Amino acid sequence: MKKLLLITAVIGALGAVPLISQASPENDLKAFQGYFTERFPNVPLEEFTNGVYAIDKASREQWEAIEEFPPYEIAIEEGEEMFNTPFKNGKTYASCFRNGGIGIKSDYPYYDIEKGRVETLASAINECRTKNGEAPLKYMKGELASLVAYMAYTTRGQIIDIKIPFDQRARDAYEDGKRFFYARRGQLNMSCAHCHVDNAGNKIRADLLSPALGHLTHFPVYRSKWGSLGTAHRRFSGCNKQVRALPFKAQSPEYRNLEYFMTYMSNGLPWNGPGARK
Amino acid sequence: MRKSASSTLAAAGTLALMLGSLAIAPQAAFAEEASVVEEGKAIAFDRKKGNCLACHKMKDGTLEGNIGPALVNMADRYPDKKRLRDQIWDATKINPYTIMPPYGKHKILTEEELDKVVEFIYTR
Numbered sequence: 001m002k003k004l005l006l007i008t009a010v011i012g013a014l015g016a017v018p019l020i021s022q023a024s025p026e027n028d029l030k031a032f033q034g035y036f037t038e039r040f041p042n043v044p045l046e047e048f049t050n051g052v053y054a055i056d057k058a059s060r061e062q063w064e065a066i067e068e069f070p071p072y073e074i075a076i077e078e079g080e081e082m083f084n085t086p087f088k089n090g091k092t093y094a095s096c097f098r099n100g101g102i103g104i105k106s107d108y109p110y111y112d113i114e115k116g117r118v119e120t121l122a123s124a125i126n127e128c129r130t131k132n133g134e135a136p137l138k139y140m141k142g143e144l145a146s147l148v149a150y151m152a153y154t155t156r157g158q159i160i161d162i163k164i165p166f167d168q169r170a171r172d173a174y175e176d177g178k179r180f181f182y183a184r185r186g187q188l189n190m191s192c193a194h195c196h197v198d199n200a201g202n203k204i205r206a207d208l209l210s211p212a213l214g215h216l217t218h219f220p221v222y223r224s225k226w227g228s229l230g231t232a233h234r235r236f237s238g239c240n241k242q243v244r245a246l247p248f249k250a251q252s253p254e255y256r257n258l259e260y261f262m263t264y265m266s267n268g269l270p271w272n273g274p275g276a277r278k
Numbered sequence: 279m280r281k282s283a284s285s286t287l288a289a290a291g292t293l294a295l296m297l298g299s300l301a302i303a304p305q306a307a308f309a310e311e312a313s314v315v316e317e318g319k320a321i322a323f324d325r326k327k328g329n330c331l332a333c334h335k336m337k338d339g340t341l342e343g344n345i346g347p348a349l350v351n352m353a354d355r356y357p358d359k360k361r362l363r364d365q366i367w368d369a370t371k372i373n374p375y376t377i378m379p380p381y382g383k384h385k386i387l388t389e390e391e392l393d394k395v396v397e398f399i400y401t402r
Contacts, residue, residue: 187379187384187385187386188379188384188386189370189379189380189384190377190379194377195377198377199345199377202343202344202345203342203343203344203345204332204333204343204345205329205331205332205341205342205343206341206343207343
């Protein structure tokens with residue numbers, strides 16, 4: 001218990017405003033990954049991409065059985081078909097992305113200096129559509145999630161290497177995401193870090209809490225609870241609601257910056273989306 | 279004589295009444311206390327109210343989480359009931375970094391519900 005309190009205090013201090021502006025992203029990354037590798041000394045770094053299944057033998061076996069006939073397979077196929085189907089103007093998604101859109105999920109999220117904001121793959125997909133005269137897709141689930149699933153699939157195995165360019169606005173976006181992650185929120189007054197840093201590996205009621213390290217490597221994710229695929233921002237929204245906080249919109253600046261911070265914290269781990277969770 | 283007899287009778291009646299109320303009073307108080315504890319328990323266990331089992335093990339709980347310490351020997355450990363109430367009303371006063379929700383401060387429970395939860399937790 002003492003140890004838990006101490007860790008909570010340290011994390012709390014990290015979240016305090018003056019330190020945020022002092023610590024560099026590189027130092028944050030070292031401290032963040034160091035905390036988890038020390039807390040879970042028997043879990044190899046790349047295993048953190050598997051959420052609770054990296055730290056819980058019992059549920060891991062069930063999950064491995066599920067992964068043999070992955071529930072997200074249909075979505076990958078649907079996404080691939082959409083990806084290769086020309087728009088009304090004859091062009092395809094391939095025309096909007098580097099390398100024809102294959103194996104490029106690793107390019108996102110990044111700070112777009114020209115637009116002055118964090119660009120995500122989901123928002124880039126919709127920009128591609130509107131640029132080609134197509135209506136944008138909904139951001140939480142459905143067709144867009146399937147497209148991202150296919151694009152994630154072609155990116156599997158690459159190593160996460162998110163950059164924070166030397167630009168004050170990029171740095172601000174990163175700091176904003178970091179502040180969001182450590183900030184108390186909602187009537188229940190909890191931060192993401194309370195559950196996924198301080199209490200990773202502990203149980204909240206019957207649910208084991210996953211470590212935040214590796215949180216966004218495998219999205220979009222098929223959740224049995226949803227009965228469908230969902231994007232990372234859908235999950236953010238759910239975790240906000242759990243603490244009775246008003247969720248933000250998918251692709252809001254808040255969630256983009258949060259995605260930027262959280263993905264950067266998983267630098268060095270492999271991309272392994274799409275994933276399956278309970 | 280008559281007067282005295284009637285006053286004796288009256289006195290006896292009063293005594294009977296008093297005895298009766300003495301006999302009944304503790305039972306009534308006990309029943310009332312028991313029902314407050316029961317109500318407190320229902321509030322504490324309700325996922326939409328206290329949901330204390332999300333984080334605390336305690337007697338009669340099921341599928342408890344392990345984020346907070348087990349709640350045992352509370353009456354011994356909190357001779358001052360107000361300290362127990364303070365912990366539940368706003369845990370951040372005692373530990374600024376705590377994950378425990380501030381049930382009173384954020385009006386997750388009403389003051390009345392919180393009192394009942396305190397009475398219940400006191401029996402754990």
